[in-house]
Structure formats: C-alpha cells, structure tokens
Amino acid sequence: MADIPPEEVVNYACEDADITLRLADVFEARMPAGSPERHILEEVEMPLVPVLADMEMEGVRLDVDVLGAMAEGLKEDLRKLTESIQAHAGVPFSIDSPRQLGEVLFDHLAITDKAKKTKTGQYATGEDVLQKLVDTHPIVAEVLEYRQLNKLLSTYVRPLPELVDPETGRIHTQYMQAVAATGRLSSTQPNLQNIPIRTKRGREIRKAFVPRDANHVLLAADYSQVELRIVAALSGDRGLCTAFLEGADIHTATAAKVFGVPAEEVDRGQRSQAKAVNFGILYGQGAFGLAETLKIPRREAKGIIEAYFAEFADLKAYQTRVVEEAKENGYVETVLGRKRWLPDITSANAVVRGFAERNAINAPIQGSAADIIKIAMVHIHRALDEGGFKARMILQVHDELVFDVPTDEVEAVRELVCSHMERAVELAVPLEVEAQTGQDWLEAH
DNA sequence: TCTCTGCTCAC
DNA sequence: CAAGTGAGCAGAGAC
Numbered sequence: 294m295a296d297i298p299p300e301e302v303v304n305y306a307c308e309d310a311d312i313t314l315r316l317a318d319v320f321e322a323r324m325p326a327g328s329p330e331r332h333i334l335e336e337v338e339m340p341l342v343p344v345l346a347d348m349e350m351e352g353v354r355l356d357v358d359v360l361g362a363m364a365e366g367l368k369e370d371l372r373k374l375t376e377s378i379q380a381h382a383g384v385p386f387s388i389d390s391p392r393q394l395g396e397v398l399f400d401h402l403a404i405t406d407k408a409k410k411t412k413t414g415q416y417a418t419g420e421d422v423l424q425k426l427v428d429t430h431p432i433v434a435e436v437l438e439y440r441q442l443n444k445l446l447s448t449y450v451r452p453l454p455e456l457v458d459p460e461t462g463r464i465h466t467q468y469m470q471a472v473a474a475t476g477r478l479s480s481t482q483p484n485l486q487n488i489p490i491r492t493k494r495g496r497e498i499r500k501a502f503v504p505r506d507a508n509h510v511l512l513a514a515d516y517s518q519v520e521l522r523i524v525a526a527l528s529g530d531r532g533l534c535t536a537f538l539e540g541a542d543i544h545t546a547t548a549a550k551v552f553g554v555p556a557e558e559v560d561r562g563q564r565s566q567a568k569a570v571n572f573g574i575l576y577g578q579g580a581f582g583l584a585e586t587l588k589i590p591r592r593e594a595k596g597i598i599e600a601y602f603a604e605f606a607d608l609k610a611y612q613t614r615v616v617e618e619a620k621e622n623g624y625v626e627t628v629l630g631r632k633r634w635l636p637d638i639t640s641a642n643a644v645v646r647g648f649a650e651r652n653a654i655n656a657p658i659q660g661s662a663a664d665i666i667k668i669a670m671v672h673i674h675r676a677l678d679e680g681g682f683k684a685r686m687i688l689q690v691h692d693e694l695v696f697d698v699p700t701d702e703v704e705a706v707r708e709l710v711c712s713h714m715e716r717a718v719e720l721a722v723p724l725e726v727e728a729q730t731g732q733d734w735l736e737a738h
Numbered sequence: 739t740c741t742c743t744g745c746t747c748a749c
Numbered sequence: 750c751a752a753g754t755g756a757g758c759a760g761a762g763a764c
Contacts, residue, residue, distance in 0.1 A: 390760050391744050411744070419745060444746055447758055473754060477749090484756045487748035495747080520749090573752065581751040644750055655753040659749090663754095691749045691754085741763080749754080 329630025337629065337667050338470065344674040344686070345468045345478075351685045351697070352463030353485070356733075357454040359501040367446045374439045381432040388439055391418050398436075404429040421585075445489065449498050456483050463505075468689070475656050476631050476663040478689060486690045490738070499735035504697050512684075512703065513737040514710045514728040515693035516666070518543055520575050523628070523661045526720035528611030532604055537722040544568040550604040551597060570601050574608070575658055577651035612654050619653035627660035628718060662692060665724070669717040670694065676709050695734065703730055 303319055305312040324331040378388055384401065386393040395416025399408040405426055409417040420437065427433045456464055469479045480486040488502070489495025504511050521543055525533035536546040541556070548559040548567035559567075569586050572578075578586075584594035602609040619625050620639060624632040633656040637649035670689065677684055684706045688695035694714070698706050707728050714726045731737035 387760075389758090392760075413743070415744085417744085440746075444758080448747070448756090452757085469755095475754060477754060479755050481756065484748085487746090487756065489747060491747080576752040576754095578752045579750095583752090585751085647750070651753065659754060662749095693749085739764085741761100743759105743761085745758085747756085747758105 329626075330632070333629050333631055333664075337664065337671065340671045341470065341667050344670050345470065347674065348686055348689070349465055349467060351687050352458065352461055352465040353687045353695075353697070354463050354503050354505050355453060355457050356501045356503045357457065360450050360454055360498070363497060363501075364446065364450045367442050367450060371439065371442050371446065374435050374442070378432055378435050378439060381430070381435070388436065389443070391415070394418050394436065398426075398430075398432070402430060402432065404433065441492065442494065445495055445498065449489065453483060453498075453501070466688075473663075474633055474652075475660040476627065476667075477659065477691060478663070478667075480689075485688055488734070496735055499738070500733045502734035503732065509697050509699055510703060510730045510732060511734055511737040512696040512698045512707060512710065512728060512730045513693060513734065514696075514707075514714060514726050515690075516662070516714065517725040517727055519662050519665070519692050519724065520658050521571055522720065522722045522724060523658050523665075524575065524608065524611075525722050527628070527657060527661070528608045529721060530605050530607035530611065533608060534722050544571060547571055547601070551600045553600075566597065570597060574601075575655060577612070577654040615657060616650050616653050619649070625653045625657050627657050627664050628720070629661070629664040631660050631664060633657075633660065665717045666692065666694070666714070669714045672713040672717065673710055676713060677706070680705075680709065682706060682709075695737070698730070 301316045303314050303316055305314070324334060375388065379385060382397045382401065384397070386397055388394060392415050395408075395418050398404050398418065399416045409422055411417045418436075420440070423433050423437055427437070453464065458465055464483065464485070466480045466485045467482055469481060472479045478486075489498050502511070518537075521533070522537055524530075525537055532546075532550060533543075536543055542564075544564050544567045545556050545559050547570065548554075548563040549556040551567055551570070552559070552563050554563075566587055569583060573583050573586070580591050580595040580598055583589075583598060584591040587594065615625055616638075619635050623636065623638065624634045626632055633652065635649045635652055635656075637645050638653060640646040640649065666689065670686065673694070674686060677686070682702055682705070684696050684698040684702050686694060687697050694710065696706060696710065707730070711726045711728050715724045717724070729737050
C-alpha cells in the first residue's frame with residue numbers, strides 16, 4: 294500500500310489490526326457502477342450541487358420596510374397582551390418560559406385539575422394542550438395569541454432584515470443536501486422553507502419576499518398533492534389511481550368512498566375528514582392520532598380508518614408489504630432506489646419498532662417526492678441556461694419552486710417550469726403543477 | 739459558551 | 750404508545 298498517495302487511502306483502526314484500503318475500492322464497493330445509489334449520486338445529487346450554489350448566490354430580495362411596519366404592529370399588540378396576561382396572573386413572570394407559564398396556569402391559577410406533564414415532569418403548555426383549556430380562563434386565549442405573535446416577531450420579522458447581505462441586498466439561504474434522512478433538502482441561515490402561510494398575520498411576512506426589480510415578478514410553481522400521487526403510484530391502488538387519472542378532487546373522491554355517498558353529495562365536513570385521513574396515511578397515523586386531529590371519539594376515528602382501508606385495499610396491502618420489506622432488507626426505497634436504513638425495524642421494544650414502521654411507510658413517499666423535485670430542478674436549471682433566459686430559480690420548499698422572472702419571459706418560463714416538473718419522472722398517475730405569478734411571494738400563491 | 743427542552747413555523 | 754421531515758427561538762442549567 295506504500296505506493297498509494299495518502300489522500301487515496303482510508304484507514305480503519307480495529308481491535309488488533311489496522312486496515313488500509315484504497316478509497317476507490319471502498320467507493321466501488323459501496324456504489325457499484327450501474328447501482329441505483331451510483332445513479333442517484335451521478336445523475337441527481339452531483340448535478341444538483343451547482344444548481345443549489347446558483348440559488349444560494351442569487352438570493353431573494355427582501356423588502357425590509359414591509360417587515361419594519363409589521364414589527365411595530367406586533368410589538369404594540371405584544372405589549373398589550375403582556376400587560377393583560379400579567380394582570381390575570383397577579384404575579385410577574387416570563388410568558389416566554391414554558392416552565393413559569395405552566396406554574397402560573399396550573400398551580401397559581403389552577404385552571405384545571407387535570408394538567409398534563411412533559412417527559413421531564415414539568416407542566417405541558419403546548420398549543421394543543423392550551424387549546425383544550427381555552428374556555429377555562431381568559432388568560433389561555435391571550436397566551437395562545439401571545440405565542441403566535443411572538444413567534445412571528447422573534448423568528449421572522451426581527452431576524453430576517455438582519456440577514457440581508459449588504460453587498461447584494463438579498464437574503465442568501467444555505468441548502469443542506471445531506472441532512473434529512475429521506476433525501477429532502479433543508480434550509481438554514483435563514484430557513485426559508487418555513488416562512489408562515491397558515492395564519493392571516495403570518496402570511497403577511499411573505500409580502501416582504503419580492504422580485505429583484507420592477508421588471509421582474511415572482512413565479513411560484515408547486516406540485517399538487519404530490520405525496521398522495523406517489524402513494525397511489527407506489528401502491529397501484531385502483532381507487533386512488535383512478536381518482537387521479539380522472540382528475541378528480543382527491544379528498545372529495547376519498548370522502549365519497551369512505552362515507553358511501555355520490556361525490557356531488559359530499560359535504561364540507563366529510564371532505565375535511567377525508568383530507569385528514571389522506572394526510573394521516575402518509576405518516577402511518579392510527580385511530581388515536583386521527584381522533585386527536587378531528588376532535589372526534591376514537592371509536593369513530595377507528596370506523597373511518599376501517600372504512601378507508603376497505604375501500605383502498607391495495608393501499609393497505611402496500612403498507613403491510615413495505616413494512617415487511619423493511620424487516621426483510623433492513624431498508625426501504627424511493628422511486629429512484631434511494632435507501633433509508635431502519636435498524637430499529639426489528640426492535641423488541643414496540644414503541645421503538647412502531648417508530649421505524651412509520652418511517653418505513655413515510656420515507657418512500659417523502660423521499661420519492663424529494664427525488665422528483667431534485668430531477669426537475671436539474672432539468673429546469675439546464676433548460677433556463679440553454680434557452681438563454683434571464684429568469685433564475687431562487688427557492689425550493691419541498692414541493693414548490695420559486696423563480697425571479699423578467700416580465701417578458703413569464704409565459705415561456707411558466708411553460709418550461711411546469712413541463713419539466715410534470716415530466717421529471719413517469720409514474721402510473723399524472724403529476725400536476727400549479728404556477729402563479731405576483732409582485733411578492735404571497736401574491737404568487 | 740454550550741447543550742438540552744419545550745414550543746411552533748413549514749411541507 | 751399513539752403523525753413523517755426539518756430549523757430557530759427563549760429559557761434554563763452545566764461548565
């Protein structure tokens with residue numbers, strides 16, 4: 294081994310021997326030519342590196358005045374809420390401290406005699422816990438609102454303007470390519486993959502994400518129901534596949550089957566329940582979790598899940614199969630053959646094993662969605678370059694891509710982006726993409 | 739200064 | 750016991 298340059302060698306220190314191997318041999322053994330791993334490395338992950346680098350360097354412009362105005366409003370509302378919460382409590386305390394808040398609510402004010410504890414023994418004061426206690430005392434609703442507004446101020450509105458690069462005037466996130474166990478990207482410094490959208494107040498933050506100048510717009514393109522389409526394709530479930538092939542509203546179609554009524558007669562409540570079941574399926578949720586989400590008795594949740602799997606029997610069989618395969622092989626795979634190893638799948642501990650089983654169900658779905666959008670990103674980046682477009686890909690949020698586009702390129706880029714996203718892979722069901730433009734990220738949704 | 743905990747934002 | 754993947758913030762305590 295003396296003739297191998299040191300940078301081409303890996304050393305293993307074992308109990309009673311030092312083993313030296315050629316790096317190239319280790320690589321060939323771990324990623325043999327023609328293997329799915331090698332394909333993912335060479336055709337997806339490596340080509341994605343310069344794409345992500347370009348996105349990071351390009352950055353996204355932030356209108357700091359929008360956030361400045363929001364900050365003033367939030368501070369004033371938080372001041373009033375703090376005053377009122379302290380008055381209800383009767384003692385000064387830090388609302389930001391879950392421990393102090395728990396003591397105020399459950400010892401001092403004693404708003405319930407059934408307080409829940411966390412695993413470390415302190416009072417649980419999470420959103421779901423407080424939501425159930427909202428009628429016991431006026432302080433509870435105020436704490437919930439305080440938490441929501443303080444989250445917006447402390448995580449987004451205050452820090453984001455600080456992260457604008459003085460050179461470019463833009464925010465430059467970092468995409469982490471080898472962090473998430475499923476193959477997803479993550480985003481840090483700042484995380485631009487969790488900018489609020491759910492609440493009215495939070496959504497406003499998206500108005501601060503703007504195109505580079507007056508001659509550009511933001512174009513946001515997102516996959517419609519991509520994970521449910523993937524689960525339909527992977528399971529080959531006839532009911533699910535047919536619904537997607539017919540272009541049906543998937544939650545309405547699901548409700549029609551589960552509740553045994555024609556699609557036209559599905560009401561809002563039934564659709565919303567079916568939607569919750571569909572999402573739960575992606576994570577391996579059980580009756581307990583569904584009951585919690587829908588705020589219905591467990592018995593009822595169990596009935597809904599049973600009706601669901603009676604209708605979508607191929608899906609049930611698929612989930613059973615994927616867990617069995619995980620036990621057999623020690624891993625599960627995405628559409629591209631990306632593996633997630635699950636050593637806990639054979640654990641004797643039912644809690645630990647249950648976790649691994651839900652990972653076995655979820656990872657192929659979440660990971661396949663990651664595979665698909667990564668392929669689309671590589672193709673789109675190449676097509677924009679080859680087409681001589683000035684449009685730039687600037688953000689990825691798991692099932693969504695955002696572009697900064699000159700106004701005269703909008704229609705061509707929209708077509709290019711949608712077409713590459715929809716054709717990234719060929720599945721047994723169509724992939725659909727919705728694209729919208731706007732003068733800010735909120736408007737583009 | 740570092741790490742852990744609890745909480746909450748996104749998909 | 751119970752719903753997957755992440756990141757960031759403030760509090761609290763160890764060092």
